[in-house]
Each structure stands twice: as C-alpha cells, then as structure tokens.
Amino acid sequence: MVIARAFISIATLALCVSLVACSGGSEPPSGAEPTTTSSATPAPDPTSGAGPSENEGATDPDQPIAKVERAGQTDAPTVHADPADTTGSVSYDDGVSVSIDEIAFAKETSQGPGSFPDREYARLTITIDNGSSEAIDLGTSVLTLLDAGGATAVRVYAAEAEAVDFAGTLEAGETASAAYAFAIPAGARDEVTLVVDFDGDHTSAVFRGELD
Template sequence: MSLRRLPAVLVVGAVIAALLSGCSGDRTSPTAASSTAAVGPVASSSSSSPSPSATTTPDDAESPTTSATVPPPLPQPVASVPKVKRSGQPSSPSVTAPAAKFTAPVTYPDGVRLDIVRTVRATETGHGPGVMAGRKYVRFELKLTNGSAKAINLNQVVLTTYYSASKQLAAPVYTESAKTYDFSGIVKPGASATAFYAFAVPDSGLKKLTMVVDFDGTHTSATYSGAVVVS
C-alpha cells in the first residue's frame, strides 16, 4: 500500500514547493518596483523603505533638494542671425525695413508694421522643469499689424535676442510665471496679431540689446537695437 501512495506524496511535495516559490516572488516584487521609481529627487531621500512619500508631489517640489535652479549657461556669442527658410514661402525676402529703437516700430513699405507695445522687467519664480528661480528676464509684448494686400503666415516666427558688446545670446523663457505666447496663425489684410516673448537678460544687458524678429519669408527680419526701457 505504501508503494501505491508514494506517487501521491511526491505530487503533494511538488505542489507545496511550487506554492512556496510563488510566495517568495510576491514578497520581492514590491521591492523591485520601488527601486525603479526611486529616480531623481527620490533617490536622495534618507528613507530606505518604500512609502507613499516616495512619489513626487507638489510638496516635494517646494523642498530645497528638488529646486530646478541651475547655474547660468556658458557664454554663447552670436556671430550672425541667418534668415529662416520656410517651406512654401519665398527663399529670399523682397520687402525690407530699417532697424528701429525699442521705442519705435519697424515699418515696411507694403504696410506691415511691428510694434513693441510694452516691455516688462521680471524675475522667474516657482519650481519645476525649465524654471530657474531668481533669474531676471525681460518680457516683450509684440503686435504685428498687416496693412498689406496679402495674408501673412505667422506659424514659423523665430526671435533671436542678444546683449552687450560680446553679443551674448539671451535664453528664451517659457515658464508659467512669464506668461509667454508665440505668434501663430494667418493674419489677413487689415488684421493684427499679438504675442508675448521673454528672454533672460541681466541688468547690464539692457543697456545694449538686439532683438531680431524673423516672421515670414517675404519680409526681412524686423530688428530692434539699443537700450531697453522697462516698466
């Protein structure tokens, strides 16, 4: 009789071994999952056991260890600002306008005009990706008025700003506190469009600043240069 029961005992033993193996896998899986989530600020936490606080939250963003403030970029002098090539638009502009001071508009002979409506000085605030808390920037409100007989495509507008005698490139600021809004869409004859652009510029850079607004392929880039008066 013991010989007939022997296979059953072996089967039961195998089942028990399999169950124990399954339980061991369940115990180790949470640890493996938590280790993959410990990236960035979480990895610097002093706690060694996984907990709900390991998940990034708005409160975590307020702590000094998660500040996105970083050193300013290395000097990047601007040698020249080439005209942007746009698909479906002229490869060479045919309508030109002279450069202007920041207090005057750039006016084209076909009736297109670009005004700097307002210039504001501000400092970056907040936390998160792309934010450099404490960095000063200048924010421009631009208005393009189409007084020509043709529509203007503003879906590929490129602004380049640099400052000081060394022509240091000014980094664009696209944070929530800056409230920027690019040009876009088609501006029909007689209509206008408004946009808001911000650039990181130190106080000394406001004395000698250049901003190049390349808004389409038909017109030369609108260029402003000189001292900037901010409000």
C-alpha cells in the same frame, strides 16, 4: 601488418583533409588585402557640395540673424525695412509694421526640475500690423534677442512669464500681438538687438537700443 596498414590509411586521410582545407577554404590567405564591393559608398567630392542658401550666413549688419529656412521657399525676402530703435516701429513699404508695445521685467518664481528661481528676465509684447493686401503666415515666427556682445539670450518659458508665441494667419488689415520672455539680467539691458523673423517675404524686423 594490419595495424600498419590502418595507420597508413588514417595518415593518408588526414593529409587529404588538410589539402582540401588549404585549397578550398573561404578564408583569404594571410596578409591579403580586403576586397572592395561595388556597394561601397564613394567618397564625397568636395567640389560638388551645395553652397550656402540665400538665407544662410547673415552678413548684412541690418540683418544680424540668418532668416529661418521655410518649407517651399527658395527666394530671398523681397520686402525690406530699416532697423528701428526699441521705442520705435519697423515699417515696410507694403504697409506692414512691427513694434515693441510693452516691456516688463521680473524674476522667475517657479520651483522644481528645469526651473531657475530668481533668474531675471524681460517680457516683450510684440505687435504686427498687417497693412498690406496679403495675408501673413505667422506660424514660423522666430524671435531672437542679442546682448551687447552678440550673445543670444535664452528664452524663458516659466508659467509666470506668460509667454505667447505668434501663430496662425494674420489677414490683411488685421493686427496680432504676442509675448516673448528672455533671460537677460538688469546689467545687460542697456544695449540689445531684437530680431523678429515673422515670415519669408519680409526681411526680419530689427530693433536696437535699450530695454526700459
């Protein structure tokens, strides 16, 4: 009799625990959809995205490379110049001019990781003459060389190339020169485009022609 009562008590207790677990557990019922909290990130509105900036997507054939986006500048360049031959000079109305002063050819000789022995390159010495009345910040200058098919030539930084980028401020009435090296084989030098983007106020200086 005592054993029977104990068995009934244990069965009753197990049933209560089971009922509590079913009614008060934190797990959602099987098959329930997950709830969405208020912190979920809303899907982006395709009509509210910002459009391309004025310096993005160069569509002017005389400006084949989009201008660099410089900090604090929102306006498009206001000083323009026509492209020139690789033997000529790009001249702006405010007195600034850009030219390719020297072109030299060589092969890389550096050895070790990251080097490309015997790779042919062209070293271009670029000069900017600031004949305007304003100083020019050359610290964000970017030079790009395109081959006849529009492909971008790789910059060469091997020690023997002696590349020196534009930097600092070019005061009014002063001249600055820098040297840039590009990996371009001899058979691809007949028709190239050099784009010199030296500041945000001027359109890029563009040179087209042969490297010789």
